[in-house]
Amino acid sequence: MADGKRIGRLGVREIARQVGLAPMTVSRALSNPELVAPATRAKVLEAIERAGFVPNRLASSMRGAGRMLGTVVPPLINSGIAEQVQGMSDEAHERGWSMLLVQGAFTPEDEEEAIRTLLGWRPAGMILQSFVQSETARALLVSSGAAVVEISEIKGRAPIDMALGVSNFETAYAMTMHLARKGYRRIGFVSTPVHGNDRLQQRRHGYHAALAELGMAHEDMEVEGTITSRGGAEALAALTDRHPDIDAIFFGSDVPAVGAIQECHRRGWKVPERIAIAGYGDMELSAELHPRLTTVRVDRHAMGRRAVSQLLARLAGEAVPTITSVGFEIVDRESA
DSSP states (O other), X not given: OTTSOOOOOOOHHHHHHHHXXXXXXXXXXXXXXXXXXXXXXXXXXXXHHHHTOOOOHHHHHHTTOOOEEEEEEOSSOOHHHHHHHHHHHHHHHHTTOEEEXXXXXXXXXXXXXXXXXXXXXXXSEEEEESSOOOHHHXXXXXXXXXXEEEEEEOSXXXXXSEEEEXXXXXXXXXXXXXXXXXXXXXXXXXXXXOTTOHHHHHHHHHHHHHHHHHTOOOTTOEEEOOSSHHHHHHHHHHHHHHOXXXXXXXXXXXXXXXXXXXXXXXXXXXXXXXXXXEOSSOOGGXXXXXXOOXXXXXXXXXXXXHHHHHHHHHHTTOOOOSEEEOOOEEEOOTTO
């Protein structure tokens, strides 16, 4: 250093001595600012800025005082998950909280490992993608005492604490019935692998239920593929080769639905005259295609915001519903 002396690491106690406050008051000004008078907090922040002090967030979290929420996200984040996470981040930031993201896959083992990692950071609350599969992880979450929101799906299993989202059964049922009302009679279904993903399982059940109610067959009218444009093109080829008379395909995501429309253009097929295409998610590109994509709209950004809002309400001791539906909409466009 310029003066030849080593400057030690400043902590809360050193900052407290500088401003003439109790260490607890300084700590509270950082972790729970709403409990401190504005003038006192301003004095603390001014001293912190002068000293270049960086609060030890891990230490405060381990004491249970950290303003941190956590979430587990899949390794491949699609546009819907990305919108949810952005909504969580936006709401948390505006409310003075931080978000910790941990990666986890859809297998019970990977999910359990991710939840253990997340719990190690002692978040005050957690937002988890759909219902937790691992019974061990469920027990860990219950014993942790943290507030938990299982997001995206609201039916099929009792939540650990709170569930917020839509019934994927109802969304798929509604889209399948919508296509049938428009006169389509040979309706296929495409999804990514449903194993371990209860949202996709519920969509498949909804599709089956609608066709059963309508007296339509669905045997061998389904394929699983990747959540990519190429995956959509390959699924279109597989179903039309298998069933030349298929007249509509409902994709469990907009991304492969876009790929299917592009493949139709390459083949010189008119959409929806040769085959109708419907998606799920209403991503931005869906309204810019030719033809524009018929799809299921769920406001994922608002869902993420609301999940954080409900966690913070629970932490504040307010009454929060166990199950919250955010609703959905069938967006009817030119592709079907």
